[in-house]
Amino acid sequence: MISSVDKTCPLTFASVDPDAALKAVVGKKRSEVLAEVAASGLKGRGGAGFPTSVKWNLAAAARGQEKFVICNADEGEPGTFKDRVILSDYADLVCAGMTAAAYAIGATRGIIYLRGEYTYLRPHLEDVLARRRGRSLLGPKILGKDGFDFDIEIRMGAGAYVCGEETALIESLEGNRGEPRNRPPFPVDTGFMSRPTAVNNVETLAWAACILANGAEWFKKHGTEKSTGLKLFSVSGDVERPGVYEFPLGITIAELLRHVGGENAKAAQIGGASGHCVPASQFERTIAFEDVPTGGSVIVFGPDRDMLEVAENFLEFFVEESCGQCTPCREGSRKLLEGVKMLRKGTCSMKYLRELCGLGQTMQLASKCGLGQSAPNALLSIVEHFKDDILGRTPQAV
Amino acid sequence: MLVTESDKIREDIRKLTETYGRDRSALMPILQEVQKKYCRISDIAMQEIADLLSIHPVEVYGVVSFYSFLDDKPKGRFIIRLCRTISCTMQGKARVAKQLENDLGVLFGQTTADGLFTLEWANCLGMCDQGPALLVNDQVFTQVTPDKVHDIIEGCRRSFAQHVSQKREEH
Ligand SMILES: Cc1cc2nc3c(=O)[nH]c(=O)nc-3n(C[C@H](O)[C@H](O)[C@H](O)COP(=O)(O)O)c2cc1C
Numbered sequence: 001m002i003s004s005v006d007k008t009c010p011l012t013f014a015s016v017d018p019d020a021a022l023k024a025v026v027g028k029k030r031s032e033v034l035a036e037v038a039a040s041g042l043k044g045r046g047g048a049g050f051p052t053s054v055k056w057n058l059a060a061a062a063r064g065q066e067k068f069v070i071c072n073a074d075e076g077e078p079g080t081f082k083d084r085v086i087l088s089d090y091a092d093l094v095c096a097g098m099t100a101a102a103y104a105i106g107a108t109r110g111i112i113y114l115r116g117e118y119t120y121l122r123p124h125l126e127d128v129l130a131r132r133r134g135r136s137l138l139g140p141k142i143l144g145k146d147g148f149d150f151d152i153e154i155r156m157g158a159g160a161y162v163c164g165e166e167t168a169l170i171e172s173l174e175g176n177r178g179e180p181r182n183r184p185p186f187p188v189d190t191g192f193m194s195r196p197t198a199v200n201n202v203e204t205l206a207w208a209a210c211i212l213a214n215g216a217e218w219f220k221k222h223g224t225e226k227s228t229g230l231k232l233f234s235v236s237g238d239v240e241r242p243g244v245y246e247f248p249l250g251i252t253i254a255e256l257l258r259h260v261g262g263e264n265a266k267a268a269q270i271g272g273a274s275g276h277c278v279p280a281s282q283f284e285r286t287i288a289f290e291d292v293p294t295g296g297s298v299i300v301f302g303p304d305r306d307m308l309e310v311a312e313n314f315l316e317f318f319v320e321e322s323c324g325q326c327t328p329c330r331e332g333s334r335k336l337l338e339g340v341k342m343l344r345k346g347t348c349s350m351k352y353l354r355e356l357c358g359l360g361q362t363m364q365l366a367s368k369c370g371l372g373q374s375a376p377n378a379l380l381s382i383v384e385h386f387k388d389d390i391l392g393r394t395p396q397a398v
Numbered sequence: 399m400l401v402t403e404s405d406k407i408r409e410d411i412r413k414l415t416e417t418y419g420r421d422r423s424a425l426m427p428i429l430q431e432v433q434k435k436y437c438r439i440s441d442i443a444m445q446e447i448a449d450l451l452s453i454h455p456v457e458v459y460g461v462v463s464f465y466s467f468l469d470d471k472p473k474g475r476f477i478i479r480l481c482r483t484i485s486c487t488m489q490g491k492a493r494v495a496k497q498l499e500n501d502l503g504v505l506f507g508q509t510t511a512d513g514l515f516t517l518e519w520a521n522c523l524g525m526c527d528q529g530p531a532l533l534v535n536d537q538v539f540t541q542v543t544p545d546k547v548h549d550i551i552e553g554c555r556r557s558f559a560q561h562v563s564q565k566r567e568e569h
Pocket residue numbers: 043044045046047048049050052072073074075076077161162163164165166167199200201202204205369370371
C-alpha cells in the first residue's frame with residue numbers, strides 16, 4: 001500500500017549527470033557560474049518566479065564570513081508533489097545545485113528543510129549526503145579545490161504550511177514559531193542566524209545543476225522568452241493519468257490537459273490553493289510567469305464538481321494554516337469561509353457576496369505574507385467564473 | 399536506585415543537547431526527538447529544555463503549540479493523519495474517514511482509550527495523484543479505501559505487540 005511507483009513521464013533530470021555539473025563549476029570562476037545561471041533566465045520553481053541569478057548575485061555580494069544555502073523542501077502547497085519525486089529520484093542533482101550555489105555565493109553551510117510529512121525520505125537523503133562526502137563532493141576541498149568547503153545537513157519541519165515561506169522557514173530553523181518576517185531585510189542579506197542566505201526550491205536547484213552541466217543555451221531551447229526552460233507539474237484530480245509531468249513553460253492549459261487525459265474538465269486550479277481557478281473558456285491561456293504562474297500544482301475539476309466545495313476546502317486550509325500574526329489574513333480567511341458556508345446553504349445575498357469579494361481584495365493588499373495575500377484567490381476566481389454554480393442554491397444541495 | 403520517568407526525560411534531553419548543542423537553533427530538533435520518543439512534550443520536558451537552552455519555558459511552549467506535529471498533551475503510539483485536502487476529497491477521503499472512526503471507535507481529534515491510536519486530519523501530504531492518502535506516524539499509505547482501513551490498523555497493533563515482546567526479552 002505504500003507508494004513505490006510514481007506514475008511519472010520521463011524527466012530530463014534522468015539524463016543529466018550531477019557530477020558533470022560540479023566538475024564544470026570548479027573549473028569556473030564564481031562570476032562565470034553566476035553569469036551562466038543569469039544567461040539561462042532560470043526563475044524560481046517554488047511559485048514566486050524570482051530570477052535565481054538575481055538572488056545568487058545579491059547573496060554573493062552580501063558581506064559576511066559565513067553564508068548559507070537553504071533548499072526549501074517544505075512542499076506544502078495543495079496538489080504539489082514533484083519535489084518529493086525529485087528528492088526520491090534525483091537527490092544528487094539537488095545536492096549538486098546546492099553545492100554550485102554555495103560556490104557561487106561563497107557559502108560553507110547548506111540546509112535541506114524537509115517537511116515533517118516527508119520524514120520517510122530522510123534516511124535516503126542521509127545516504128545520498130554520506131555518499132557524496134565519501135566522494136569528495138561535500139566536505140572540505142570539494143573535488144580537490146582549495147577553499148571550496150561546503151556541507152549539507154537536514155532539518156525537519158513539523159507540519160506547518162506557512163514554514164514554506166522563506167522567512168518563516170528561517171524562523172523555524174532558528175527555533176521559533178514559523179511566523180513570516182517583515183521584508184526588507186531579505187534573506188539574501190539577513191537570513192539564517194542573520195547571515196546572508198540563498199533560499200531556493202528543490203526543483204530550482206536541480207535545474208541550476210542541469211544548466212551548469214549542459215549550458216544556458218541548452219536550457220533556453222524550451223519555454224518562452226520570459227519563462228525559459230522546462231518545468232515539472234504535479235497533476236491530480238479528475239484526469240485519466242495523474243502524476244508528475246515535465247512540460248515547457250508557455251504550454252497552454254488545454255494542451256497540458258490533453259497529455260494527462262483531462263480534456264472534459266470544467267476548470268483547472270493552477271498553482272494550488274493559493275493559485276487561480278481557470279474555467280474551461282480560458283484553457284487557451286498559457287502556464288508561464290507572464291500569464292498563469294504556478295509552482296507546478298495542477299488540480300483538475302471534471303464537469304460534475306461543485307466549485308463551492310472546492311472553495312470551502314481551500315478556505316478551511318487557509319484558516320488552519322494562517323499563522324495568525326496579522327488581522328487581514330487571520331480574520332479575513334474566517335469571514336470568507338463563513339461566507340462560502342452561507343453560499344452553500346443558499347443564504348448569501350448578492351450584496352454580501354460583493355462585500356466578501358471586497359474583503360478578499362483587502363486581504364490581497366494588506367496581508368503580511370504570501371499566504372494571506374493569496375488566500376482569497378481561489379474564491380475570487382470561482383465567484384468570477386462560476387456565478388451560476390454558486391448563487392441561489394437550495395439548502396438540499398448541501 | 400530508582401529512576402523516575404522525569405529523571406529519564408531530563409537525562410535524555412541532556413544527551414540531546416550534547417548532539418545538537420545549546421543554541422536556540424537546536425530547539426526544533428530536540429523537540430522533535432522528544433516528541434518521537436515520548437509521543438508528547440510534557441511540562442517537565444519543556445522546563446528542562448528551557449533551562450538547558452537558557453530560554454523561558456513560555457518560549458518553548460510557544461513553539462510547541464505552533465507546530466501541528468508537536469504536542470504537549472499525550473497522544474497515541476500511532477498517530478493516523480488522513481489528508482483532508484481537495485484532491486484526496488475528490489478521491490473519496492470522506493468514506494475512509496468514516497471507516498477509521500468506526501474501526502477505532504473514536505472521532506477525529508481523539509485518542510483511543512488504550513492510548514494506542516490518535517486520529518487526526520492533515521493537510522495535503524504530497525500524494526495527491528494517489529489519494530486518498532494517510533500517514534501513520536512517518537509511514538505513508540496511498541490509495542486507501544474503506545476496506546483497507548482494518549488492515550492498516552491491525553498492522554499497527556501487530557508491530558506494537560512485537561515491540562512490546564522484544565522489550566520484554568531485553569529485560
Ligand atoms: C505561504 C507560502 C508557502 C510557501 N511554500 C513553499 C514551499 O513549500 N516550497 C518552496 O519552494 N517555496 C515555497 N514558498 C515560496 C518561498 O517563500 C520562496 O519564494 C521560495 O522558496 C524561493 O525559491 P525559488 O526562488 O527557487 O522558487 C512559499 C511561499 C509562501 C508565501
